[in-house]
Amino acid sequence: MGFFRVLPSGDVNLRAPKPAPRGSVINLAKGQTIRLAKTDLITATVSWPPSTDYDVYAIVHYQDGRQVVVSTFGTKDSPRSFLTATPDGAVRHLGDVQRGGGTTATETLEIRMSPQIAAVAPVVYSAQSNGTGSFRRYQVTMRIEGGSPTVVVPAPNASDDNRVYTCVPGIIRNTPDGLQVESLELYSRPDSEHRPAIDPQLGVVMDAGPVNAYK
Template identity: 55%
Template sequence: MTTPPTTPLAKGGNVPWRHPQADVRIDGLPPQASVLAFLVGPDGRVRNDADFVFFNNPSVPGVAVDGHRAAIDLAAVPDGVDKVVVAAVQDDADPAPLAASPLAVTVGPDGTSLPVTGLTTERAVVVAEIYRRAGQWKLRNVCAGWTEGFAALVRAHGVDVEDEGPGETPAASGPGAPPAPVPAPGPAPAINLRKPGIDAVDLGTRTGTINLRKGEQVTITRTPLIVATCTWPRATDYDIFALVRYRDGRTETVSTFGTADAPHDVRPATADGAVRHGGDVGRTQGTKPRGWRRKATPTIGSDLGRESVEITLNPQIAAVVPVVYSAQSNGTGSFRRYQVSMAIDNGSTEQGGGDTVTIDATSASADDAVYTCVPGIIINDPDGVRIQFLELYSAPGSEHRPVVGDDLIVRMDAGPLNAFK
């Protein structure tokens, strides 16, 4: 008989899971919130729509969801599945984030506790992963999510959200919704995952100038050089760095400044030279420190600072995540006041490109102690460069870097500390 753990499993932590079943329960959710599960492969994405377990598809081989619980039979999980992801999502009719009420996650049969910490505005949260490693199952406390909610959650795991056609009825939501008719055996049909208030998020392949909105993604042509540029008023001094995730699991950081645990490890380019920082741009000379007049709003476009990251994608790179950051030593301010924007450009019309995707920080907090913003993620797909609108922010007061996992999910405040510039 396995002895129950004496301490909870902290956020980001993992332990071997030696039980044949895992019963994930989430207490404290609003009544109409839902628990969902994804069976994903090595790329962190579902193999097909049948691998998405939710209120209209509540049971698949190895996994079933019922109310605020997900039951996992590990022996029945298909061999092609590397990970079972369990998440909670707020109902669209409820404007409150999931952090509005305390949540408690336990995993049976031994009652392992997964503390839910660090949530702010998230409306969809991955609470736990049961994953294979070296032939064994392990449990991880993830506790990270998306302010955008349902659409962003399912999109991140490879499920397309389809808009309604004429005369179609939105998918019912909530644990009390009646089950949908069971489809006949055969290839899984396309699922209309739309909930009230959620529009289509995949814009497909586009050309020209595209201004992404919350919860959207778009694919542009891959060219020899992709440039991600972030801009802000020069009255402040933001910096950008980039997390470069490789398919072998490595993450390299491209930056002009270091971290607390590796203060001299400043790398302006990845080891293979594929991703390069364009150089640091400071505050305009003679301007006041950031936040010198807390109620002043700079004139956007009058004097913009720009920093860029140049990207030459190769097959080994899975994704690049540009990050906008400002140290506490720069003073106070807010992303809302300074209106950071990011543009991704494939630049070469000779290569069929000339496309620009813009992501604006439209939902920024006015909190003066929010120091990190992740506008979006650049994913190296076989058929092009896929850009997802994320707009994630660090918790107030945190200078910990975000991290990007094998599943290409960005988790805020989970990396080393940006202690200085």
């Protein structure tokens, strides 16, 4: 790995072939990106206070335009139909974590960024059945690991609307030069249960997908 620095433009770019310090961590502000060398496996872990019950899923966009959702729950039209891994095994959900004790709750996605995958967008969802409670009260943090440095995408601008149920912290794109992680911190419309989608330009469009199943 190389040495990374934050540039005025908001990009975090590879500058020189010096190894990054072991265990180093880079925090991305909204709109910033970082390029990482490709590795066999990365993990996207999303964390939040255990006093609420969020659900994490991933939208996987393939180079041929297909989109697959990796989730532990279905949609309103197909509540029992869902995939905890893509058919090729490239992206896997490691299991649902519910409300409970401890100081932090986490759910993890394993990502093997094969050449067929164009982008992966982890999504954090707080179902209506959880009751009210804004993302500002229960802020989420996404952590990308699999090499050095570790990339952290916090949510300092979290919506304080109790009726906002979906947050996309960031997106991981597969480029010829390596993996690009961009901090997005996007939120759904109030009262919307629609899933987001990834457009052909590999941007995230909120509220463009099917409605989540009531959980």
